[in-house]
Structures are given as structure tokens and as C-alpha cells.
Amino acid sequence: MSTPTIQDILNAGKHASMTGTVLSEWAEKGTPKQREYxxxxxxxxxESRLESRRQRLLKSARLPALKTLTGFDYTSVRFPEDYGREPLESLEFINRAQDLVLYGDVGTGKTHLASALVAAACRKGIPARFFTTSALVMxxxxxxxxxxxxxxLASLAKNQLLAIDELGYLPIDIEGARLLFQVIADGYEKRSLIITTNLEFSRWGTVFGDDNMAAAVIDRLVHHGRLLQFRGESYRVKNALMK
Incomplete structure (x- = not known):
């Protein structure tokens, strides 16, 4: 039998979906070196399939910019007493369908951290999406x-993590508020949410146009969620060319 060419191997690979029986049979026939190969x-x-999946998930996440957790400056972030950087970056909150609210001053890294967590999830093969609040409502x-x-809604439900950025930056009409509430309520105890906002909980009624709806949203978020507070000078202002 002649030695297969590279093209022969490529053609065979297109039709290959190997079973355990075939692998076992050919592994037993091979020498130690052949089995190693x-x-x-x-x-x-x-690994190639995993990388393809990671890239597909990153593309589907619709991130505004590809951010990473490497080198993120946590000096502006105040964690709850029972929580910190290590469990956050491990993404264990996603496996437990827990939520995060990133609250605080403009320009202190809330969007960066939310984007980086979504990207980290995608790199671990976890489906995730990123939205601004206005884009999601629209x-x-x-x-x-x-x-x-x-x-x-069924398409959104396929994601294990949803990041909703800039809650409270733009007003939402009552129909939009109800639709947003539906997304949050549907994900309760099923998947994780990250919400970034510059509004304290007491002002969320102004976002949803209904104090009762806001209370229902907050009730779900705090049950299995954690609040990370961001304080400090805006990174953009601090590094602005225009002084």
C-alpha cells in the first residue's frame, strides 16, 4: 500500500468521526511511537475545536472592546467582606447562577471589568453576551x-452569563422596562447577570418608571448576588489630553 499523501489525509479527515471502537482497534495495532503520534x-x-468554540463565543458576545482581567486595577473596587478578586476571576459565580452589580462612579472600570468577565467566560467555553441597557431594550x-x-428570549437564555451595562444612564419607557424586567426575571436562579450602574438601588425606580418593578428586580439580584462598589476619579479624565 502506497504512503498516503497529505491531501489524502485531509480528505479522510473530512469524513472522520471516530468511535471508541475504532480508536481502540488502531491504538492496539500501533507501536508505542505510533500510539504517541x-x-x-x-x-x-x-484543542483546535476548543479554540474554534472560544472564538465563536467571543464573536457572539458582541463585546464593545476585547478586555482581559490581566493587569486590571482593583484599587477603585470595594468587595463585600466574604468575596474578593480570586473567586471573582475564577468565574465560580457563573456556575452557581449568581449575579453581580457593579455600582459606582463614572470611569472607574465597571464596563472594563464586565467586558473582561464576559471575555473570560467565552475563553472557558461558557456562552455569554454583553449589552448596553439601551441596546438590549431596543x-x-x-x-x-x-x-x-x-x-x-430563547436565544438569550442559551447564555450562561449576560452583562447589562449602563443601567440608569438613559431613561427607559414603561414598555422597555417591562421587557428588561422579563429578561432579568427569566434568568433568576438559571443564569448569571452582571449589571453596571451609577445609581444606588433607591433610585432604580426612576429607571424602571415603577417602584414595585424596581423592587422586584432588586429582590432577585440581591438574593444570589453581590455588590461591588467602584469609587475614585474617572480613568478617562485622569488620562485626558484635554485639560
Missing amino acids: LHGVLMAEH MLRRAKDEDRLDKE
Whole structure:
């Protein structure tokens, strides 16, 4: 039998979906060196598939900018007493369907941290999406107008983490508030939320246009959630060219 060409191998690979029986049979036939080579090929294929998945998830996340947790400056962040940087960066809160509220001053790193956590989730193979509050409400309103809201909500539900940025920066009408409430309520105890805001909880009624709806949202978030407070001078102002 002639030695297969590289193209022959590529063609065979397109049709390959190997079973345990086939792998076991060919592994038993091989020499130690051949088994080592086969193992290397299989591990390389596995890593290639994982990397493709990571890249697909990062693209689907719709991040405003690709941020990482490496080198993030936590000096402006005040953690709860029972929580800190290590459990946050481990993403254990996602596995437990817990929520995070990043609250505080403008320009202190809330959006950066939310984006970096979404990116970190995608790199671990965890489906995640990032939205500004206004973009999410606009998407939901359009879906409702086009009679496909259920489909859009089902698509959102496939994510284990949703980041909703800039809550309170722009007003939301009552219909938009109800749609946003539906997303938050649907995810309760099923998936994780990260919400960034510059408004304390007592002012969320002004965002939702209804104190009772705001109270219901807060009730769900605080049950399985943690509040990270951001204080300090805006990074953008501190490093601005315009003085």
C-alpha cells in the first residue's frame, strides 16, 4: 500500500468521526511511537475545536472592546467582606447562577471589568453576551414589534452569563422596562447577570418608571448576588489630553 499523501489525509479527515471502537482497534495495532503520534493528533484536534468554540463565543458576545482581567486595577473596587478578586476571576459565580452589580462612579472600570468577565467566560467555553441597557431594550422592543420576542428570549437564555451595562444612564419607557424586567426575571436562579450602574438601588425606580418593578428586580439580584462598589476619579479624565 502506497504512503498516503497529505491531501489524502485531509480528505479522510473530512469524513472522520471516530468511535471508541475504532480508536481502540488502531491504538492496539500501533507501536508505542505510533500510539504517541495518534494521541498527539487527537489532542491537537481537541484543542483546535476548543479554540474554534472560544472564538465563536467571543464573536457572539458582541463585546464593545476585547478586555482581559490581566493587569486590571482593583484599587477603585470595594468587595463585600466574604468575596474578593480570586473567586471573582475564577468565574465560580457563573456556575452557581449568581449575579453581580457593579455600582459606582463614572470611569472607574465597571464596563472594563464586565467586558473582561464576559471575555473570560467565552475563553472557558461558557456562552455569554454583553449589552448596553439601551441596546438590549431596543433589541427586545424590535423583536416584540416583529412578533418574535419569544424567539429572542430563547436565544438569550442559551447564555450562561449576560452583562447589562449602563443601567440608569438613559431613561427607559414603561414598555422597555417591562421587557428588561422579563429578561432579568427569566434568568433568576438559571443564569448569571452582571449589571453596571451609577445609581444606588433607591433610585432604580426612576429607571424602571415603577417602584414595585424596581423592587422586584432588586429582590432577585440581591438574593444570589453581590455588590461591588467602584469609587475614585474617572480613568478617562485622569488620562485626558484635554485639560
